[in-house]
Amino acid sequence: MPAGSDTLERTPLFERHAAAGAKFMPFAGWEMPVHYAEGIRAEHLAVRSEAGVFDVSHMGEIETRGPGARDLLQRLLSNDVDRLAVGGAQYALLCREDGGVLDDLFTYRLATDHFLTVTNAANHAKDLAWFHQHAAGFDAEVHDAHGRYAMLAVQGPASREIVQAMADRPLPERMKAQRCVLGGESVLVCGTGYTGEDGVELLSDPRAAPALWDEIVRRGAHPAGLAARDTLRLEVCFHLYGNDLTEERGPIEAGLGWACKEETGFVGAAAVRAVRDAGPAERLVPFRLTGPGIARQGNPVQGGGEVTSGTFSPCLEVGIGMAYLPAQRAAVGTELQIDVRGRTRPAVVAQKPLYTKETHG
Template sequence: MSSTTDLRRTPLYERHLAAGARVVPFAGWEMPVQYVGVKEEHLAVRSAAGVFDVSHMGEIRTVGPQAAAFLQRILSNDVEKIAVGGSQYSVLCTEDGGVLDDLFTYRLADDVYLTVTNASNHAKDLAWFQRWAEGFDVTVEDAFDEFAMLAVQGPDARRITSQVLGYELPGPFRTGGAIWNDADVLVAGTGYTGEDGVELLVPPAVAPDLWDALLAAGVQPAGLGARDTLRMEACFHLYGNDLSEDRDPIGAGLGWACKEATGFVGSEAVAAARAGGSPHGEKLVPFRFTDKGIPRGGNDVVGGGTVTSGTFSPSLGIGIGLAYVPVASAEVGTPLTIDVRGRERPAEVATKPLYKRPN
């Protein structure tokens, strides 16, 4: 990691310091890992509402009469099924079926789309978009500097955010526009915690005041630590851990987001993996410990396989994670043994999601 003088800061950096955040280097940024504590912030999102600064995420705008056709060519899902005001999850694949990134794309108008990239992949993704745009009547724009992004998540997130904005929020996986303090706000019914909520894309200058308003309304600031434990309980992937250019989306369990019939870049390799199995002969599975211990990414699965993400689940009170294991060991209920710093810990393959809200 570069020295702290080389790291970027979001428009909310001073707010994080004021809230007592512990700031750490992450993907080239100085980001809050926690405020009062990962467990407290995690449980606040599960029980009420938390807000995450995700302004380090990137945005790419695609505009033009062939915008849909172009995105259909490079994104793995069926872009033509996104209605205006809709959103869709997909992956960006290399020609040989590796995963460059996983993305959300919003259709803002007939010929206008906004794609959100992972922070560490933004420059790479933008170059990929620009490379494949040749020959299409489309304009690809780097929209990164236009937005700050706040994710408000939890069972109370919609109610509180609606009160703050004075706006009836769009439903899950839908988008809408609001005006707050004379500024445009793009409201998207998405998030990466397993809870209901919204993501708010606003001009950077407006973000601090909106952050203040959300906190004043009772939303708990939450850092990257809680974001990670929440997404693992929901079995959501983290690029660089569970996804990479060396792994295909079928082995990663993302076949549902791949529609090979659209002919996207890498579709032939993905179709081959779907038909014959991942070239690695492994599948990504969720697991839970059946005794004490906390798994971490990089731990070996005894007998074959590797933990890609691991943590202690504040909601379940046990160690959980995701791991690539041989296909023969991927069935739910299969016992696993995880080597945690030289100590073998018993675990079992579990169902997705690892955490479900009680009825």
């Protein structure tokens, strides 16, 4: 989007969303569906019990290729790229030197010297500039691939069956990625998602996306919007960049130390190691309200800390969220008082994830 422009970008599926009764909202410069005619709760529950399809084409892609691609990504990404095999997927953070989180990203290794990294829409331009800035001295090319892909997420217990029936070969397993032909189109199918359910994410030519969408919906997936995507991810405690991750906080306090391999020497590794060794001053924890009310992003916690994500859980039917708390008050079972617009609402630090099929399904 040009700087200073009020014009929102639209994905190739905009007309499909409008036809399905979508309510739209601006999101990171894109006009995206918040929910459809069925409503957030129905979409959320459809993903938990059957299947939903999300248009996430606003998310960006950065392609890194060449003999030095591995070395460049090992320098930029917090995880160990050598543990990412061809045909695999890996979650990592992009950090500043001081450990502040620039973005959280999935990277797919398409070939030994060829990687595709998916960025958050709001961070895409910043990430791309960061990649370019650090590419000097590496024998690698960095390309903005956003215009080359539409992205659909098909999520829920029936999602693989729906997509498999359209595919020319077995779909990749969880945390794997493979090109498949779906309805005559070559699509990068990834065994990843953001809902806590089984499912796949599809990266296709933007021109092929409407027909893919139609076929997935015809086979039974419910169109689901960004609001359901948010309630689904929060029930399973997945981080949202801009809420639970920011440049002002590091990976260790966010509970993402598992995605950081300091021995690789990534940008920010020394700062991350220092926090890991000393122990973080605060920790991101999930919570559940024990009474009425819904805590929201920015609500302060009495005694220190703040809510970074909060919503109403359609599966648990209570207010849930995540908050940064002083580390000594972050243990599971700790009782909290959250200031929700001037009213004190009791809550309790809960086990991660807040929702599991076994206990709430």
